[in-house]
Amino acid sequence: METGALLTDLYELHMMQSYHALGMQGTAVFDMAVRKLPEGRNFLVAAGIEQVIDYLTGLRFTDEDLGWLDNTGKFSSAFVRWLADFRFTGCLDALPEGTVFFGDEHVLRVTAPIAEAQLVESRIINLMQLPILVASKAVRCVLAAQGREVIDFGLRRAHGAEAAVLGARACFLAGYSATATVQAGQRFDIPLAGTLAHAFIQAHDSEEQAFAAAARTCPGGCALLVDTYDVPRALDRVARLALHLREKGEGRIDAVRIDSGDLAAQSRLARGVLDQAGLGDVRIIVSGDLDEHRIATLVGEGAPIDAFGVGTQVITSADAPCLDCAYKLAEYEGRPRRKRSAGRQSWPGRKQLYRCRDDDGAIVHDTIGLECEAVQGCPLLEPMMRDGKRVCPDATLAHLRQTLRTQLASLSPELLGLGPARALPVHISTGLRALVEEVDRHFP
């Protein structure tokens, strides 16, 4: 999903041109921080860093881009020529994917010549926001499912192609067992899962025929959709077919899927019918506008469900489809900077996030402090790129899932719950507070 250097805001190019014309080549430090947690989230999950590294590594203006820029009449020829050799030569520090974080904290820091660090603002936020949103909601579904499988069914309702594929990755990072999105499986080696659509059932002259055809043509086992016409009747048909297949040794029915109606009642009905027929190994998958709250309710009611197919609500992070985040200049040419815009103040200087844990490893509080300051706690931002090159090890998705699982174990039950929790304390170091005062004295 190559998107190119022109996936940026016009003002980034305007500013680059000005920096270039002014000879401003100093090093800038930018932070991407989330100002506050969205309602309905007690913590967020860092995600999308891998894609940011890919983007920065491959960043080039193609001849076509340059010709087009030249033709707009908005840019000088000298600037356009300079862009031909443009590369990202800077440094990237970030929270490793799967790290949990909280409001006011920064997830990423770019240190680079200012024109480079400026250009990448728009795309970095665009690349990071969705994976963070999706991972942070998906993990709530995984927690609510209490060990039952959760499967990503999000492609169709994702906001475009990239959201679908990166969203599927974020779901898997959060602990889902599989995705239905084939391209995500292909690109990230995520296990794929899929059943049948109503259309398959409807295209046959009867439901019995459709079920038999599905079983015959999916010799590896199939999941039958039972709510096209009438669920109880469909379940009887599944049971008869499964027994028939077992007798003949011809194929297998793995699961039934229920996609509408009262999922608790229908899953109980399904379990009853299947068990009575000796089909205890046929699993029950449910779907249909599920989110963490509906999953928790179904689990709480003891509904005999083996897997939840979750799409729309998570892939769009429907209850919080955007993050209040920003990418802000914190230092230029070694001098700290901050903005003071009403309600949108930013922290100056080269910062680090420090995490304090108790003796059992539980997170007690975080501190936003200066990198050069002695602050209690473990630093969280890690080097990802130096001089335009990746320096962090390749991490498999399996490894990132493990990072997140470990982190979850260090959160209190209250933060892990679906209801609102008291915020984890995030302190500001004395060094950082002093720096704010100093910067404000210089910029009246």
Next chain:
Amino acid sequence: METGALLTDLYELHMMQSYHALGMQGTAVFDMAVRKLPEGRNFLVAAGIEQVIDYLTGLRFTDEDLGWLDNTGKFSSAFVRWLADFRFTGCLDALPEGTVFFGDEHVLRVTAPIAEAQLVESRIINLMQLPILVASKAVRCVLAAQGREVIDFGLRRAHGAEAAVLGARACFLAGYSATATVQAGQRFDIPLAGTLAHAFIQAHDSEEQAFAAAARTCPGGCALLVDTYDVPRALDRVARLALHLREKGEGRIDAVRIDSGDLAAQSRLARGVLDQAGLGDVRIIVSGDLDEHRIATLVGEGAPIDAFGVGTQVITSADAPCLDCAYKLAEYEGRPRRKRSAGRQSWPGRKQLYRCRDDDGAIVHDTIGLECEAVQGCPLLEPMMRDGKRVCPDATLAHLRQTLRTQLASLSPELLGLGPARALPVHISTGLRALVEEVDRHFP
């Protein structure tokens, strides 16, 4: 933004393999319909058809795709070989982009051999949902702005690259004047607009220096951001600089942008300072989490604002980030089909949407009827593709914007308002009702 044939759900491929194995090559008719309007929308705007045509026209499995599918072990070699020659050979009928439509109505119909029509389900919904959502919210901003400019600032908060670019297109279709997303300008010839970021101001040792540098390096005129430190002080600096530039004949300040705080009060302050300095031609742009309601309030208060920069709320359709839509089989091999799943029933048969207007051209009601039926009103779905080839004329975005403007003129003030309105009546034809009964008798 080539995304390929594997941007689909696994179950589409499962079903295709089954159709192939079963020799099911009959023609299927699928409708994509929106079940009901999201809250906060009195009508929707059709958008994204152009991208669906591109997708269907270019649909191929590459050698890499085929090799990968083969390696999954999920598909027979015969099926994978068959996919090598796969093309979309069917027909597409749809509402032209810019058409307004209502709940329960279908925006698109695919008529094709069932395996083809099935494969494309996931991506068609994925491609259409976001442009419909964005255009339908963007048009509310345009209406609220009452002739003032609205500019798309959505890239950073869009859900990924494709959402940003297709969202920018949908905003322009809805009547925005420009976008900040360079790639959308490049790809769709949308006018570009952009100002400065806070970082540019902060990178200079003083705000005066920053403003002067921006003016010097943007000889075509620039928009200065005035809320980095202190708005009143910044406005005085802008006024002094503008007068100085005017005296020297050295560059021009086009506009100021206010991005935080009380936008009504600050725009009044800005207008006052600028007018008093004889700078009546310097425009005022505001931004900062705007949506149609905030725009309406600002316009209602008489805030002297010339342009609204709108990002997050529209590009994510934040108050309604998903559509309750579906792509459902309506006919197979000439026989009508429907599903009856609880709360998700679909309409059978080859249908058309008929729109009735009064003598002044105002829309009175729509009717969902059968294509072969005599129904009062003008048919709305138009042929877009036949036998896999585009048959509709190329339509420029300028033309689509005009389509929408004309349609808006035929909606009642109540439907055009931002508050909830009585729904426009959508009738079901007698022919369609009779067909439902007939189908249900056949599928007990």
